Amino acid sequence: MAGWTGAAQAPQGPGKSPYAPALGACDVEQVLDYVAEFQDLPSEIRPAARLEFSSALRALVDQWIDSGKSDGTEEAWKRNIKWQPPNGQKPIVETLSDYGRRNPPHAETRDDGRFDIWMLPAPSASKSPLRRARDMALYHFVCLLDYPRRERLSRCDECGTYFFRSRAPRKDTPIYHGTFCDRCKNKGGAKRTVDSRSRQTKEKIGWASDCWPKWMKWKGLRSAWVAEQVNRRVVRHPICWGTVTGKWVTRHEQD
């Protein structure tokens, strides 16, 4: 029960579940306030804290989902927190161990002798509201990792929406040609995959032609330098975008 295994077990008991009050709320901001425990924050700080919380959680979830994707193929079961993202971000495992050092696990014995262990952010570790918002995001991400059906969580390659599959992806069946939400899937099947690929290529060619004239001799081989500039923008997109090489630049020079 040590480490992260019990992380999702928030303190039980009347009124202690962080989700219970949120269920009746229909306003997203209200839900976020409950989930991330921002109710007590001064109202002028809340919007920034909400934004910090949601972007930190999104970045973690994206990194985790991307760890199971390569070259347009997704294998949710291969998602791996030790994965090193190509944009130089640190692997999730390092982010989690930093969090664990700042917020060591807490254990409480129930009346029946069972233990509850959780790793909620320690109030002393995060005095700054934004820091606490980031830590709450990490805490909820850890809860997600602890959730038995976590592999069902997917992100649409077309519109970026997150969705839950009604069935778990099969272990021996990778998903080829992209992952799409129902709305995008209905828009045009295989054609849409091709469209999405060519849209990405078009976008990359646009970036390449933006920086093509900015090249100067001292910057080295032109195609390699242009590829490097394109990749700087590629890494801000989901992993399915794929980086380019100098050869790719040469191939699309006329485009």
Ligand SMILES: [Zn+2]
């Ligand atoms: Zn979609």
